[in-house]
Amino acid sequence: xxxxxxxxxxxxxxxxxxxxxxxxxLAQAPAEPTPAASTAAPAxxxxxxxxxxxxxxxxxxxxxxxxxxxPISMFMEATVVVKVVMAGLLLASILSWTLLLIxxxxxxxxxxxxxxxxETFRGARTIADMRAVATQExxxxxxxxxxxxxxxxxxxxxxxxxxxxxxxxLDSALxxxxxxxxxxxxxxxxxxxxxxxxxxxxxxxxxxxxLFGTVYGIMNSFIGIAESNTTNLAVVAPGIAxxxxxxxxxxxxxxxxVVFYNxxxxxxxxxxxxxxxxxxxxxxxxSRQLDKGA
Numbered sequence: 001x002x003x004x005x006x007x008x009x010x011x012x013x014x015x016x017x018x019x020x021x022x023x024x025x026l027a028q029a030p031a032e033p034t035p036a037a038s039t040a041a042p043a044x045x046x047x048x049x050x051x052x053x054x055x056x057x058x059x060x061x062x063x064x065x066x067x068x069x070x071p072i073s074m075f076m077e078a079t080v081v082v083k084v085v086m087a088g089l090l091l092a093s094i095l096s097w098t099l100l101l102i103x104x105x106x107x108x109x110x111x112x113x114x115x116x117x118x119e120t121f122r123g124a125r126t127i128a129d130m131r132a133v134a135t136q137e138x139x140x141x142x143x144x145x146x147x148x149x150x151x152x153x154x155x156x157x158x159x160x161x162x163x164x165x166x167x168x169x170l171d172s173a174l175x176x177x178x179x180x181x182x183x184x185x186x187x188x189x190x191x192x193x194x195x196x197x198x199x200x201x202x203x204x205x206x207x208x209x210x211l212f213g214t215v216y217g218i219m220n221s222f223i224g225i226a227e228s229n230t231t232n233l234a235v236v237a238p239g240i241a242x243x244x245x246x247x248x249x250x251x252x253x254x255x256x257x258v259v260f261y262n263x264x265x266x267x268x269x270x271x272x273x274x275x276x277x278x279x280x281x282x283x284x285x286x287s288r289q290l291d292k293g294a
Contacts, residue, residue: 210250
C-alpha cells in the first residue's frame with residue numbers, strides 16, 4: 001500500500017515536470033538578434049530636383065514671359081536671325097505704306113492738273129494757242145501738256161525749216177508730230193510706275209522671307225527642347241510662337257504691298273488710256289488747223 005502511494009506521488013511529480021517543460025513561455029528561448037534587424041535601414045535616396053520651368057523655357061529659346069506673351073516680348077526674346085528678319089519685314093511694310101501715301105498724292109495732283117489743262121487746251125483756236133497753253137508754267141511736267149508741247153513744237157520747227165506743212169505735205173507733217181507725241185508717251189509708263197517694282201518685290205518675297213525666319217526659329221526651338229528634355233507645352237510654346245511671328249509679319253508686309261501694286265497698276269493703265277485719247281484729240285486738232293492754214 002505504501003509503495004503504491006509513493007509510486008503515485010512520483011508519477012504526479014513527473015507529469016508536472018513534463019507539463020512545465022512543454023509550456024510555451026518556459027520552453028521559448030530568447031531569440032538571437034538577426035543581422036537584418038540589427039542593421040539600420042538604408043537612408044532614403046535623395047529626391048530628384050524638379051526642373052525649373054524658367055530655365056527650361058530659356059533653353060528652348062523662349063526666354064522669360066512672366067508678364068505674359070505679347071508681340072513685343074516675342075520680338076525681344078527671339079534669336080538674332082529672327083529679329084533681323086522681322087525688323088526687315090517691318091521696315092518694308094512701313095516703306096510700302098509711305099509709298100502708298102506718296103503715290104496717292106501724286107495721282108491726285110496729276111489728275112487735277114490734267115483736268116485743268118484739258119479745260120484750257122480745248123479753248124485754243126490755233127496751233128500757236130495750243131503751244132502757248134502747253135508751255136504755261138502751271139502745267140509744267142504734266143504728261144498731256146508735254147505731249148501737246150512736243151507736237152506743236154515739231155510743227156513750228158518744220159515751218160522754220162522751210163518745210164510745207166499743208167497740202168500734199170500734211171501727212172508727213174502729222175507723221176512727225178505723231179512721232180514727237182509717241183516719244184513723250186513712251187516714257188509715261190516708266191514715269192508713273194515709280195515704286196511699283198518695290199511693291200511687287202515685297203508682295204512676292206515677303207511671305208518667303210517670313211517663312212525663313214519661322215523655319216530658323218522653330219529649328220532653334222526644337223534644339224532647345226532636345227537639350228531641356230521636356231515637352232511641356234508651357235515651356236516650348238513661347239519659342240515656337242516667336243518663330244511663327246516672323247511669318248505673320250511677312251504676311252502683314254506682303255498683303256498690303258500686293259493690294260497697292262494692283263491698285264496703282266489700275267490707275268496707271270487708266271491714265272495711259274486717257275493719254276491715248278488725248279493724243280488722238282491733239283493730232284486731230286493740229287490736222288484741222290493745218291487744213292485751215294493756221
